[in-house]
Amino acid sequence: MKNSKKMSLDGLMKIFIYVALVTLAVSIIVPVAWVFLASIKQNKEFYGSPWSLPEGVHLANFVEAFQEAQMGEYLLNSVLVTAMALLILLLVALPASYVLSRFEFRGNGFINSIVKAGLFINVSYIAVPIFLMLLDWDTGLKTMLGNDLLLNNRFMLALIYASTALPFTIYLLSSYFKTLPSDFEEAASIDGAGYYRTMFSVMFPMAAPSIVIVILFNFLLFWNEYILALTLMPASNQTLPVGLLNLMAAERSAVNYGPMYAGMVIVMLPTLILYIMVQKRLTQGMTVGGVKG
Amino acid sequence: MSKYDGAHFNRFVLERGGKMSKSKSRKIFIGVCMMPALILLFVFMFMPTFEVFRMSLYSWGGFSNTQQFVGFDNFKLLWNDMTFIRSFQNSIFLIVVVAMVTFTFAVFFAAILTKEKVKGGNFFRIIFYIPNILSIVVIAGIFSAVYDPSGGLLNSILDMFNLENLQQMWLGDQKIVIYSLAAALVWQAIGYYMVMYMSSMAAIPPSFYEAASLEGASKMKQFTSITLPLVWNNIRTTLTFFIISTINLSFLLVKAMTGGGPDGSTEVFLSYMYAQAYGNSTFGYGMAIGVIVFLFSFLLAAIVSRITKRDVLEY
Structure with a gap:
């Protein structure tokens, strides 16, 4: 008697658990899938029930987004900025993390605390000061060159993206370098490899798993970022999220939803796509830089 | 794990080469590796942060380029600025509500997915993390579609279940819009914190639970006396994350979704700062808001961390 009561309580618990899991999953899948379906709907379909399936695959939305809303150009800008920012970030952060974690020198501790302090600086606070700084430099340069050089500049945006990602990346990479045994450096040294060769051909390849995680995280960060891009690119060379913001504002007032969802x-x-391919690494990697409970 | 002794390697190298030149080349190597990072950090992170504090003491009306030192005048003005007071209230409301709701859901789902033998647990984990990889602009777009008063997903679901009286202008009603924002922020955050808690819960040895269940402890009892105390340190850290990221994400979402409207009812800390500094070009005043927010978030994080301090349990 007692046993069967316990069984049914466990059963109820099981049902409750699955209901909760499915509810949250549905609340995530449905809106995201809905956007995909809406992106191939014709404009008149938006006046009916939002739950109706698309009548056909109306790819004209994408054509319109690419051609009239310049999403193609924004896409190119985003690809360029993200790629450059990742490249700069790795070139700058890898040597710094290596030296910081495996060499003792004067100022090491101080630099470590600088990097940690950097973790607390939020991009949202400093977007406007960075804008003013670039504006200021531009006014100086303008007398020499005659046009804006630093604002609306994809390379500058990439450089600033990389800079803002440095604290977290150095923190993550140097905590990984610390765990590597020193035998490899000694062996490389016996073989006559100098500091640079040891670093590039022995230590960096060993950090590959961490480097992959760094690339994944920062790709998402750079690709999705919009407040710096919005602030520092007021006139041209906008990236995808900023382009999407413009598109959302324009399409809503013109009541033309299709291209907005296509965007x-x-x-x-x-x-x-990236997430589905590497989801395991991403959710595991999150704990590498995080805290151990 | 072997602790690498940097000095050992360096001594080792030193002994092999000419002493002077090796030590010099070592210094150059360190410099070459550190300098680019330090320069970038200084120019694009620390200087702008310093500028936030410096400019807050100046009256600077936009592109006129005349900065006038006014001391704490900007801060005095803030206390009489009703929009600022409102953004303060909204931000605190969002921090508290989003942290509490997200925390509850994240711990609940993390406990289920690590401790219960759930079919398709991996699938759920993958799905729950998806909102975290979407751009906040896309999230703003998704929730604009969900909250749309006429053709929106939420109102049409209520319609389906004959609950028309619950239908709302989710983003148009000044009393409701802040809850709509909170819901979007929670939706966005659950997966991230869940994965964090999962990793620390997975590290708890299963033998603890086996012993507890032999003693007849219920699932709930096991959760409160084993799981929670052992992941407490992780939870404390995430409380700080909640404060910092809610301040930041509420700004990004508000800017993309409501623009602070209707009529300032969703204005939050940083959206008002941005509106003043970038939109209105009153840089000094905007930066004063930034300073207040900065200090407030630090203070709040310190207080929260202080009152949640427990002895760390080793296992």
Whole structure:
């Protein structure tokens, strides 16, 4: 008697657990899938029930987004900025993390605390000061060169993206370098390899797993970022999220929804594909830089 | 794990080469590796942060380029600025509500997915993390579609279940819009914190639970006396994350979704700062808001961390 009561309580618990899991999963899948379906709907379909399936595959939304809303150009800008920022970040952060974690020198502790302090600086606070700084430098340069050089500049945006990602990346990479045994450096040294060769051909390849995680995280960060891009690119060379913001504002007032949802698909599809491919690494990697409980 | 002794390697190298030149080349190597990072950090992180504090003491009305030192005048003005007071209230409301709700859901789902033998647990984990990889602009777009008063997903679901009286202008009603924002922020955050808690819960040895269940402890009892105390340190850290990231994400979402409207009812800390500094070009005043927010978030994080301090349990 007692046993069967316990059984049914366990059964109820099981049902409750599955209901909760499915509810949250549905609340995530449905809106995201809905955007995908909406991106291939014709404009008149938006006046009916939002739950109706698309009547056909209306790819004209994407054509319109690419041609009239310049999403193609924004896409190119985003690809360029993200790629450059990742490259700069790795070139700068890898040597710094290596030296910081495996060499003792004067100022090491101080630099470590600088990097940790950097973790607390939020991009949202400093977007406007960075804008003013670039504006200031531009006014100086303008007398020499005659046009804006630093604002609306994709390379500058990439450089600033990389800079803002440095604290977290150095923190993550140097905590990984610390765990490597010193035998490899000694062996490389016996073989006559100098500091640079040891670093590039022995230590960096060993850090590959961490480097992959760094690339994944920062790709998502750079690709999705919009407040710096919005602030520092007021006139041209906008990136995808900023382009999407413009598109959302324009399409809503013109009541032309299709291209807006097409734009959303263009922004999120690369991140979704990447995520599905590497989701295990990403959710595991999160704990590498995080705290151990 | 072997602790690498940097000095050992360096001594080792030193002995092999000419002493002077090796030590010099070592210094150059360190410099070459550190300098780019230090320069970038200084120019694009620390200088702008310093500027936030410096500019808050100046009256600077936009592109006129005349900065006038006014001391704490900007801060005095803030206390009479009703929009600022409102953004303060909204931010605190969002921090508290989003942290509490997200925390509850994240711990609940993390406990289920690590401790219960759930079919398709991996699938759920993958799905729950998806909102975290979406751009906040996309999330703003998704929730604009969900909250749309006429053709929106939420109102049409209520319609389906004949609950028309619950239908709302989710983003148009000044009393409701802040809850709509909170819901979007929670939706966005659950997966991230869940994965964090999962990793620390998975590290708890299963033998603890076996022993407890032999003693007849219920699932709930096991959760409160084993799981929670052992992941407490992780939870404390995430409380700080909640404060910092809610301040930041609420700004990014508000900027993309409501623009602070209707009529300032969703204005939050940083959205008002951005509106003043970038939109209105009153840089000094905007930066004063930034300073207040910065200090407030630090203070709040310190207080929270202080009152949640427990002895760390080793296992």
